[in-house]
Amino acid sequence: MKQVALSIDDLREAVLRMPDDALMATREAALANLDEHGLPSVRDEDWKYTDLGPAIDISNRWLANGATITTTSNDLLADAIAAIAGAIDANWLIIANGVIDTSRFDESSGIEVQRFSESAAPFVMDRPLADLNAALLNDGLRVQIHAATEKPLGILIIDETNAGAAVSQANVEIEIAPGCDAEVIEYQSSTGTGDHFGNSVITLQIGQAAIASYVRIQNRRIGHVQSGRLCATPGRDARLNMASYDLGGGLVRNDVDIDLGEPGADVVFNGLYLAGDGQHIDNHTRVDHRVGPASSSQEYRGILNGRCRCVWNGKAIVHAGADGTDANQANHNLLLSEHAEIDAKPELEIYADDVKCSHGTTVGQLDETALFYLRTRGLDKRQATQLLTHAFAADLVGRAPVAAAIDEITSLVESRLADLIQEEA
Amino acid sequence: MLEINNLKSRVGDSDILRGLSLSVNAGEVHAIMGPNGSGKSTLAQVIAGHEDYVVTGGDVQYQGKDLLDLKPEERAREGIFLGFQYPVEIPGVNNAYLLKAAVNAKRKHQGLGEVDAFEFLKLAREKMAALGMDPKFLNRGVNEGFSGGEKKRNEILQMAMLEPSLAILDETDSGLDIDALKAVAQGVNTLRGPDRAIILITHYQRLLDYIEPDFVHVLSEGRIIRSGDKTLALELEEKGYEWVREAASA
Ligand SMILES: Nc1ncnc2c1ncn2[C@@H]1O[C@H](COP(=O)(O)OP(=O)(O)O)[C@@H](O)[C@H]1O
Ligand SMILES: [Mg+2]
Numbered sequence: 001m002k003q004v005a006l007s008i009d010d011l012r013e014a015v016l017r018m019p020d021d022a023l024m025a026t027r028e029a030a031l032a033n034l035d036e037h038g039l040p041s042v043r044d045e046d047w048k049y050t051d052l053g054p055a056i057d058i059s060n061r062w063l064a065n066g067a068t069i070t071t072t073s074n075d076l077l078a079d080a081i082a083a084i085a086g087a088i089d090a091n092w093l094i095i096a097n098g099v100i101d102t103s104r105f106d107e108s109s110g111i112e113v114q115r116f117s118e119s120a121a122p123f124v125m126d127r128p129l130a131d132l133n134a135a136l137l138n139d140g141l142r143v144q145i146h147a148a149t150e151k152p153l154g155i156l157i158i159d160e161t162n163a164g165a166a167v168s169q170a171n172v173e174i175e176i177a178p179g180c181d182a183e184v185i186e187y188q189s190s191t192g193t194g195d196h197f198g199n200s201v202i203t204l205q206i207g208q209a210a211i212a213s214y215v216r217i218q219n220r221r222i223g224h225v226q227s228g229r230l231c232a233t234p235g236r237d238a239r240l241n242m243a244s245y246d247l248g249g250g251l252v253r254n255d256v257d258i259d260l261g262e263p264g265a266d267v268v269f270n271g272l273y274l275a276g277d278g279q280h281i282d283n284h285t286r287v288d289h290r291v292g293p294a295s296s297s298q299e300y301r302g303i304l305n306g307r308c309r310c311v312w313n314g315k316a317i318v319h320a321g322a323d324g325t326d327a328n329q330a331n332h333n334l335l336l337s338e339h340a341e342i343d344a345k346p347e348l349e350i351y352a353d354d355v356k357c358s359h360g361t362t363v364g365q366l367d368e369t370a371l372f373y374l375r376t377r378g379l380d381k382r383q384a385t386q387l388l389t390h391a392f393a394a395d396l397v398g399r400a401p402v403a404a405a406i407d408e409i410t411s412l413v414e415s416r417l418a419d420l421i422q423e424e425a
Numbered sequence: 426m427l428e429i430n431n432l433k434s435r436v437g438d439s440d441i442l443r444g445l446s447l448s449v450n451a452g453e454v455h456a457i458m459g460p461n462g463s464g465k466s467t468l469a470q471v472i473a474g475h476e477d478y479v480v481t482g483g484d485v486q487y488q489g490k491d492l493l494d495l496k497p498e499e500r501a502r503e504g505i506f507l508g509f510q511y512p513v514e515i516p517g518v519n520n521a522y523l524l525k526a527a528v529n530a531k532r533k534h535q536g537l538g539e540v541d542a543f544e545f546l547k548l549a550r551e552k553m554a555a556l557g558m559d560p561k562f563l564n565r566g567v568n569e570g571f572s573g574g575e576k577k578r579n580e581i582l583q584m585a586m587l588e589p590s591l592a593i594l595d596e597t598d599s600g601l602d603i604d605a606l607k608a609v610a611q612g613v614n615t616l617r618g619p620d621r622a623i624i625l626i627t628h629y630q631r632l633l634d635y636i637e638p639d640f641v642h643v644l645s646e647g648r649i650i651r652s653g654d655k656t657l658a659l660e661l662e663e664k665g666y667e668w669v670r671e672a673a674s675a
Contacts, residue, residue: 373513376473377523377583378501378530387526391517391566 010063021117030134039128049311050282055225058197061165077160087408090154098168116140133169140171145182152183161194170200178207183402190220197225208235213401216244223250231257237264241401246273247416256285260294267296272396276420277306286315293324302333304340305420315347323354331361386421426451426622433482441467443647452619457626459644465626469595473507502534504590508580508597515567552585557608573600581612593624598632610635630662
């Protein structure tokens, strides 16, 4: 099985057609990296279960077709943006089809925003998908949160493709000042009947003793492709409390990389993925414990129905000298169909002595005893299944660390579960 | 109301019920007693519709319908309630939510609209007070972290809210202290009426001091080997099950 390669010549042409701005040198460097290494294939250990084929196919078709960025705003997109902004009261920075839109951003909030094109500072470009992001990046956002704000910062990455294939890149760097208490919502969404591949890189730098509460919502159109990367670097005594919700998308790959280079950091990150027919959701997490004491704890849960596949790969590396590390990983899955597949893999690499690490993964079906009990109370099988799956998910919904997002997450999870259980009946 | 005729049931490879017949009319309270493993819970599970208990013979009529044709939820909506010997804990499913969903499922089946949320809560609180249950149990997960006695009271609460035509209580009395036993008995006695029937599965005569049965049956090895009135329970307590078994085989 040979994976199609990215058309590098078309890519080069596309890059050369981009505006000759401050980002050009970076784009060219990224292009050279891609030319040398290409995109990962299933032969790479980290990509064993996830074939980027569909992403490459969409990219190639889009590149061959002139690699146009849809900048014209239209009603469908505007409506989708309005609906999300209406559902979550946040201070929104929008990246629509890869184009930055600050029209819903309130500058008086005290949050400082710059574009990459205005400042030549380097940004993350350490692996092929980040190179692709850099090579095709129209512009990126550098956001500084100096003090707690009334509304959370919202990053809405939204795409609309109505015909053929399209690709878009989003790149946001968020810096949270020392001692600051910040709330951030990352919301990825897409509409339209065309094929789409969205590729994002977000970095989160958390200052000393700062507290970051971060929610990620991925509700792309079923069938659309997403690669989303989040790199967090908490400073000394900083806290990161994060929760991710994957509800849509076709092929989805999320990478969460947390680099603990300062002592005293405390990181909690949880995730929920709901997958049905045709979906492939891959969550790869990696925590580098470079110093101690520091703690990281993650719990991902999945509900899978129909013909779908999910991957959870949780890597924790406790580097030499990182004594006082406390790392916990848990992954629990509910498989409602015999065609649903989960690859769950905890990976602990420990090179220090004084560490506390634990991991646990479970894969199970619905509790038949509970199902029967509910049916003897008059609930039909679908209703009972919904209640039980809902209960499984509710715990993680309740752990969303940004209050402004909870209602939206609750309603998205409820409606997605209702769809999933419908599929079973 | 309920006509069980020569019922045979198997779980896994073993035949548990081996030709059980029982007739229960509206207004009656029946007690089913018998040693451990005689098939009492199996009977209850078969009536409630558990799929693991395969019916291999006989038939069951309930209010003129073929009961074995109905799904568990249809049986419940038609007015059958099983109080489980071991109520299951369902973390994350709110107790009040389940109660209301159960009541509404039955109402919908009867062509009625949903209960008024306020009225429902008021009624639930009243029933809980009568059962000596703290109203905070409404907002817990179903049976989550409940003690044995609390679980049994919760079963009775569900029964009281659902007002079944046929209630089967599987050892609802075991593990209860005397106050809980009295509360449960009062719940059952409140339900008692000319249109309803109750089957009490129990180990002990003790419960029957508080709920007076019209009939007492002894179940042994999957069959009813003796039936009588409430004095049979007293006799059993005095002489033990061996006595009935010997009498039956003589
Ligand atoms: N789910 C089951 N799987 C296997 N055997 C069972 C199951 N349920 C009951 N049995 C067996 O059936 C017999 C009757 O059990 P049960 O109906 O629970 O008796 P009782 O309630 O009278 O104590 C016992 O021998 C028991 O081991
Ligand atoms: Mg029993």
